Amino acid sequence: MKSVWKQPYFVIGFVILAFFLVGSFVFEWVFGSDPKQTYFIYENGRVVQAAPLPPSWMHPFGTDQFGYDMLAKIMLGAKYTIIAAMGVAAVRMFIAVPIGFAIGTYWQKRRLLINSFIDPLHYVPMTIFAYLMLYPVLWEPMEGFSTTVWERIIIQVVLMAIITVPIVSSLIGNEANLLYHEEYILASRTLGASRLRIITRHLFPMMREKLFVLYGQQVVETLVVFTHLGLLYLFIGGTEVSYDPMFGDPPKSIAYEWAGLFGSSFRYLQGVPWLPLVPAICFALVILAVAAMIEGYTRAVSGKVKIPKRKKVALVSDDTIKWNQQQLKEKLQVLRENEIR
Amino acid sequence: MKGFSKWLLQLVVGFIGILLISGLPILIMGFQQGEFRWKEYGEHLVILFPLSDFLDANYGPHIGQYIIYSLEILFLALIVATGLAILFTILTMLCKERTRQRIKTVFFFLESLPDILIILLVQLTVIMIHKNTGIFVSKIAVTGGEKLYFLPVFCLMILPMIQLYRLSMLTFEAEERKMYVELAKSLGFKKLIILLVHIFRNAIISIFFQSKKTMWFMLSNLFILELMFNMPGIMLHLRDNISGEVFLITVCSFFLPVFLLYSFGEWYFVRRLNRGGAFE
Numbered sequence: 001m002k003s004v005w006k007q008p009y010f011v012i013g014f015v016i017l018a019f020f021l022v023g024s025f026v027f028e029w030v031f032g033s034d035p036k037q038t039y040f041i042y043e044n045g046r047v048v049q050a051a052p053l054p055p056s057w058m059h060p061f062g063t064d065q066f067g068y069d070m071l072a073k074i075m076l077g078a079k080y081t082i083i084a085a086m087g088v089a090a091v092r093m094f095i096a097v098p099i100g101f102a103i104g105t106y107w108q109k110r111r112l113l114i115n116s117f118i119d120p121l122h123y124v125p126m127t128i129f130a131y132l133m134l135y136p137v138l139w140e141p142m143e144g145f146s147t148t149v150w151e152r153i154i155i156q157v158v159l160m161a162i163i164t165v166p167i168v169s170s171l172i173g174n175e176a177n178l179l180y181h182e183e184y185i186l187a188s189r190t191l192g193a194s195r196l197r198i199i200t201r202h203l204f205p206m207m208r209e210k211l212f213v214l215y216g217q218q219v220v221e222t223l224v225v226f227t228h229l230g231l232l233y234l235f236i237g238g239t240e241v242s243y244d245p246m247f248g249d250p251p252k253s254i255a256y257e258w259a260g261l262f263g264s265s266f267r268y269l270q271g272v273p274w275l276p277l278v279p280a281i282c283f284a285l286v287i288l289a290v291a292a293m294i295e296g297y298t299r300a301v302s303g304k305v306k307i308p309k310r311k312k313v314a315l316v317s318d319d320t321i322k323w324n325q326q327q328l329k330e331k332l333q334v335l336r337e338n339e340i341r
Numbered sequence: 342m343k344g345f346s347k348w349l350l351q352l353v354v355g356f357i358g359i360l361l362i363s364g365l366p367i368l369i370m371g372f373q374q375g376e377f378r379w380k381e382y383g384e385h386l387v388i389l390f391p392l393s394d395f396l397d398a399n400y401g402p403h404i405g406q407y408i409i410y411s412l413e414i415l416f417l418a419l420i421v422a423t424g425l426a427i428l429f430t431i432l433t434m435l436c437k438e439r440t441r442q443r444i445k446t447v448f449f450f451l452e453s454l455p456d457i458l459i460i461l462l463v464q465l466t467v468i469m470i471h472k473n474t475g476i477f478v479s480k481i482a483v484t485g486g487e488k489l490y491f492l493p494v495f496c497l498m499i500l501p502m503i504q505l506y507r508l509s510m511l512t513f514e515a516e517e518r519k520m521y522v523e524l525a526k527s528l529g530f531k532k533l534i535i536l537l538v539h540i541f542r543n544a545i546i547s548i549f550f551q552s553k554k555t556m557w558f559m560l561s562n563l564f565i566l567e568l569m570f571n572m573p574g575i576m577l578h579l580r581d582n583i584s585g586e587v588f589l590i591t592v593c594s595f596f597l598p599v600f601l602l603y604s605f606g607e608w609y610f611v612r613r614l615n616r617g618g619a620f621e
Contacts, residue, residue, distance in 0.1 A: 112347075113350075113354065116350065116351040116354040116355060116358075117354055117355075117357075117358045118358070119351065119355055119358075120355040120356075120358040120359045120362075120592070120596055121358065121362070122557040123359075123557065123560065123592055123595050123596040123599065123600075124359075124362060124560075124592050125560045125561040125563070125564045125576070126561055127561055127564055127565065128564055128576070128579065128580075128588070128591075129362070131580075131583075132365065132366040132583065132588065133365065133366065133369065135366070135583070136366070136369055137369075220453060223455070224455050224456070224561075227455055227457045228457070228561070228564070228565050231457070231565060231568055231569070232568070232580070262457070266569070269461065269464060269465065269468075270468055273465055276461060277461060277465070280455070280457055280458045280461055281458065283455050283457075283458070284454055284455055284458045287453050287454070287455055288450060288453055288454075290453075291449070291450065291452075291453035292450070295449060
């Protein structure tokens with residue numbers, strides 16, 4: 001296996017991801033956790049522009065309708081979004097891998113039944129499923145939240161991880177079952193290896209790379225579900241709802257995470273296009289970064305992606321050639337022995 | 342007959358699975374109060390019986406229209422996506438190896454664009470065209486009773502098309518390395534003829550089997566599409582009247598047609614394969 005750090009795709013993806021993640025913490029450390037607010041721009045003592053300000057040198061991503069700097073909001077929110085997505089994918093893999101291996105080995109006789117239970121899950125759009133499950137947790141009730149932000153984030157991560165565990169584990173199960181019928185595993189079983197030993201010694205090492213790729217795909221999928229949930233006003237860490245009948249604010253995100261930034265501003269696309277567009281592009285950048293890392297990793301573990309060569313045309317089969325070589329070797333040995341004598 | 346009973350088992354088990362899932366929100370509804378509502382969950386599981394009462398209460402003619410509209414968009418987009426994906430595949434297959442690799446890399450990164458960004462960009466483009474030239478390409482949101490087809494189908498088909506394109510490229514390239522292509526080449530057939538007549542027929546079966554995953558992926562996109570275009574489809578209806586019953590109807594309205602389509606397709610292709618002796 002070549003080092004992943006020699007793969008340009010992996011390095012580019014890693015740099016983008018690290019920029020957002022490290023940058024987010026550094027930004028909060030340097031500028032504090034409140035974004036800069038600009039209500040008006042004055043020129044010679046006269047107001048020339050009022051918030052929301054379009055992108056300019058002062059505010060590269062513009063400001064929102066309350067004058068908060070979008071760049072600051074994006075940088076502050078990056079850590080919640082990225083860490084939450086990575087957390088969901090990690091918890092999901094942690095639960096799904098053991099179940100998947102169990103389906104592929106211990107319960108392989110019942111695989112058809114298990115699979116036909118899991119199959120209809122594919123027809124439930126993940127977003128709707130997540131929305132149904134998360135709504136009671138994340139939507140602020142009339143009397144206010146009874147949980148803290150961190151409790152809600154943890155519950156959200158675990159719930160979002162669990163809802164696709166069946167799909168991921170059936171995927172791993174099918175893959176493990178394919179490997180289970182390979183000849184070398186048959187040999188190992190004949191020699192008396194237990195199923196646990198086959199899993200730890202053969203199946204897991206064989207599938208390690210695939211599992212890493214699967215983890216990356218799960219991160220991407222989670223990010224996409226976050227954007228969808230944002231459109232439905234369910235934000236990471238809960239949605240602040242104003243129940244004031246007269247002057248109710250629109251639903252607000254508690255942290256500046258991206259799903260909230262995108263979801264709460266989508267309606268202003270026509271008038272203030274940079275408000276929804278900036279978080280959407282940032283989502284796309286992070287997803288591209290993860291995809292690039294996956295591609296780089298795959299290239300590193302499978303060697304350079306080569307254009308497959310045509311099969312060489314041989315008039316004699318490989319076995320015949322091997323047999324010939326064997327014969328030749330024996331003849332040579334006999335000759336040499338004769339010489340020594 | 343064994344195949345049929347297996348099929349029936351899958352269908353019934355699938356139904357039970359959907360029923361169990363549809364009750365889950367009821368189970369955790371009491372989360373803020375810190376309790377699980379097992380009793381209500383149990384009650385939900387028997388709402389289907391008797392079936393006629395359930396349908397009377399939850400299935401009005403307007404729901405039928407929502408379902409039909411959603412399915413129309415879904416299948417139109419699938420057909421367009423498949424057609425374009427295969428067309429692009431054949432065009433790329435005619436290129437040289439190096440160009441092919443480059444095109445594939447570009448498509449790999451295009452595939453990872455999030456659907457919301459694509460919809461946003463399409464809507465923005467329509468607005469910009471309207472502002473600058475005054476030509477009104479299409480409405481960007483449904484208002485009133487009319488239905489929108491062109492723009493939603495266009496948005497919905499982009500990502501599945503890229504996915505299917507990557508998939509069919511892989512299949513076509515695997516087929517290209519087989520012996521019968523070599524034979525056809527040595528007999529002097531042109532590349533296009535070999536692609537269209539020989540490789541295509543073999544590749545389409547494999548593409549069909551794998552397109553099921555694309556279908557699942559499209560369902561999630563369809564939901565977001567109905568939301569962003571404010572389309573009167575079943576998904577939007579579900580968002581507005583969220584309950585176990587509507588959820589059950591929504592999921593079944595996608596599960597049944599897609600399940601039937603793919604079962605039929607599998608049966609048809611497997612029969613054809615067996616008769617040809619390719620699997621024996």
